Amino acid sequence: MRLCVDADLCIGVGQCELLEPEIFRVDDDTGTSTVISAPILPNQRAEALVDQCPSGAIQIDPDVNPTPATPPDTD
Numbered sequence: 001m002r003l004c005v006d007a008d009l010c011i012g013v014g015q016c017e018l019l020e021p022e023i024f025r026v027d028d029d030t031g032t033s034t035v036i037s038a039p040i041l042p043n044q045r046a047e048a049l050v051d052q053c054p055s056g057a058i059q060i061d062p063d064v065n066p067t068p069a070t071p072p073d074t075d
Contacts (some may be wrong), residue, residue, distance in 0.1 A: 001046035002061040003039040007032045010057035019049055025059075033057065 005016075012031035016024035025036045025075050039061075041049065045073070 001041060003035075003041065003046055003049065004059055004061045005033045005035060006057045006059060008057075009055045011055045013054050015052050015054060016049060019052065020045075026045055029059050 010032040012026050012033065014026045014033075016033050017026050020041070020058060021039075023035060023037050023039050023041070024033050026032065027034050046060060058070070
């Protein structure tokens with residue numbers, strides 16, 4: 001899954017950099033997380049990273065990972 005960072009929500013705790021240092025870096029000047037490489041992770045790791053971001057700034061990119069359509073009820 002592809003991840004993105006909402007800079008407006010990021011509070012610079014650095015949990016993302018701690019967990020995935022090859023993908024995220026907290027910028028010393030802005031105090032927010034930035035993506036430094038392709039932010040694509042297996043589903044389980046991506047969901048865990050999203051859950052562990054204290055500000056909710058890390059999100060699964062809905063443009064790349066669209067939510068599958070739910071089939072209508074036929075009952």
